[in-house]
Amino acid sequence: MSTLDKTPVKRDEILFEYLVRLADDRLILGQRLSEWSGHGPELEEDLALANIALDMIGHASGLYTYAAEIEGEGRDEDDLAYFRDDIDFKNFQMLEQPKGDLAYTIARQFLFSLYSYLLYMELKDADDEQFAGLASKHLKEIRYHLRHSREWVLRLGDGTEESHRRIQDAFDDIWMYTGELFEMDEVDKKAAEEGFGADLAKLRKPWKEHVDEVLDEATLTVPDDNQYMASGGRTGFHTEHLGHMLAQMQFLRRSYPDAEWT
Amino acid sequence: MNTTETTYTPEQIWSFLEEVTDPEIPVLNIVEMGIVRRIDLEKDGVVVRITPTYSGCPAMHAIEMEIHNKLREKGVEPFQVKTDYSETWTTDWMTEEAKRKLKEYGIAPPGKKGEEDDVLKGLRKTKIIPCPYCDSLETELQSEFGSTACKSQYYCHSCEEPFEHFKCI
Numbered sequence: 001m002s003t004l005d006k007t008p009v010k011r012d013e014i015l016f017e018y019l020v021r022l023a024d025d026r027l028i029l030g031q032r033l034s035e036w037s038g039h040g041p042e043l044e045e046d047l048a049l050a051n052i053a054l055d056m057i058g059h060a061s062g063l064y065t066y067a068a069e070i071e072g073e074g075r076d077e078d079d080l081a082y083f084r085d086d087i088d089f090k091n092f093q094m095l096e097q098p099k100g101d102l103a104y105t106i107a108r109q110f111l112f113s114l115y116s117y118l119l120y121m122e123l124k125d126a127d128d129e130q131f132a133g134l135a136s137k138h139l140k141e142i143r144y145h146l147r148h149s150r151e152w153v154l155r156l157g158d159g160t161e162e163s164h165r166r167i168q169d170a171f172d173d174i175w176m177y178t179g180e181l182f183e184m185d186e187v188d189k190k191a192a193e194e195g196f197g198a199d200l201a202k203l204r205k206p207w208k209e210h211v212d213e214v215l216d217e218a219t220l221t222v223p224d225d226n227q228y229m230a231s232g233g234r235t236g237f238h239t240e241h242l243g244h245m246l247a248q249m250q251f252l253r254r255s256y257p258d259a260e261w262t
Numbered sequence: 263m264n265t266t267e268t269t270y271t272p273e274q275i276w277s278f279l280e281e282v283t284d285p286e287i288p289v290l291n292i293v294e295m296g297i298v299r300r301i302d303l304e305k306d307g308v309v310v311r312i313t314p315t316y317s318g319c320p321a322m323h324a325i326e327m328e329i330h331n332k333l334r335e336k337g338v339e340p341f342q343v344k345t346d347y348s349e350t351w352t353t354d355w356m357t358e359e360a361k362r363k364l365k366e367y368g369i370a371p372p373g374k375k376g377e378e379d380d381v382l383k384g385l386r387k388t389k390i391i392p393c394p395y396c397d398s399l400e401t402e403l404q405s406e407f408g409s410t411a412c413k414s415q416y417y418c419h420s421c422e423e424p425f426e427h428f429k430c431i
Contacts (some may be wrong), residue, residue: 044415048407055411058318062347117381133347137317140350140431141411143381148406154385210382217385
C-alpha cells in the first residue's frame, strides 16, 4: 500500500517514516554503487566502491530493522526493501540516477557523504537511544566515505584535461538534484520537534562552504544554485530510473517470496 | 532439543567464545576484538550480547553462526545471541594482545582513537601508519578501503611491501 496519502501524526509514526526515508536513501545508493563491482577502474577502487556499497546497505538494514520494530506490524527489513513499489520509496532523486562514469559516481558520493556527515553529526544526539546509537555507528563509517570521495574529487579535478572535464560535467549534471537535500517538509519538521530529526535547512551553509573549498582546491567551478532544482523524492515522485532499478533488485525476492538461504 | 538448564558459569562461556575467531582475521578471537559485550544468565537461559564492528560487515553473520555452533557444541542450552547497538564499537575495545597479534599477522593495528580529527579540516592530510613488517614511517596510503571494510591499504617505501591497516574507529 502506498504511504503517500498518510501524514504521520504520532511519535512512532513520524519516527517510522523518518527512519524509512534515511534507509531508502542508503539502500538505493548502495544498490547503485554495487553496480561497480567488477567494473572499477582499478582493483583498489573496485574494492573501495564495493565496501562503501556494503556500508550503505548495512546502514539501510539497521534503519529498516528498527523502523519495522517501531511499526510493530510484523514486517522486517526485507519486507521494506523488497515489497514496496517505487511510489513508496522516499529516497532523494539524486541517489537513483544511473551510476554514470567514475566522475559522476564520485561527484555524487562526495556531495552525499558530506551531507550525510553533517546530518549524522546531528542525529547522533537524537532523542531516541537506539536511533542515536545507529547514527553514531554510521557516522564513523561516513567519515571514511567522505575522505575517499573527496580525495578523488581533488585528484580528478586537479588531474588531466579529460579527468577535469569529466568531473566538472558530473557536478554540473548532478547539481539540480542537490536542492532537495535541504528541503524541510512536514515529516522533517515534526521529527525535529520530537527531538530526533535534524534541521536540514541549517545544514545547507556548512555543506556549501565545504563544497566550495574542495571544488576550489580541485580547480573546479561550483555550479550555479540559481537553476531548476528537482524535487519530490520524499513524497514518492521519482525519475524513470528508480523503477528499472527496483525491478532488477526486487525481482528474485518477489518471485520466491518465502525462499530462505540455507 | 536439550532443554535442561545450563550449568556453566558466565566465565566458562566467555572462555568458550574465545575459541571463536573472526573469519576474515583468523588470528583474532571475538572476545579480544571486543565484539562480545555481555554474557548474562537470564531466566530463559544464557544471553550473549554482541555488537557489530562495521554495519555492513558480512563477517558478522558468520560470527553469529559460529557462536551458535560453539555454544551448541559445548552443550550450552538454552541460549540467545542478541545484537546490541546501544554502544558503538570502537577499535579501543581491542585488547593490546589482539593488536600485537594483528601486527604479527602483517596488519598494522589501529592506534588509540583519542580525539577524532575534524574530517572537514586538512583536505590533503593523511595519517602516518608504521609498516607492520619493518616499522618504517615511510609509508603511503593507497586506498581508504582494503579487502574488507575495516582495513585500508598502504605501501611501505622502505621494505617495498604493501600492507593493510586496521582502521582506527
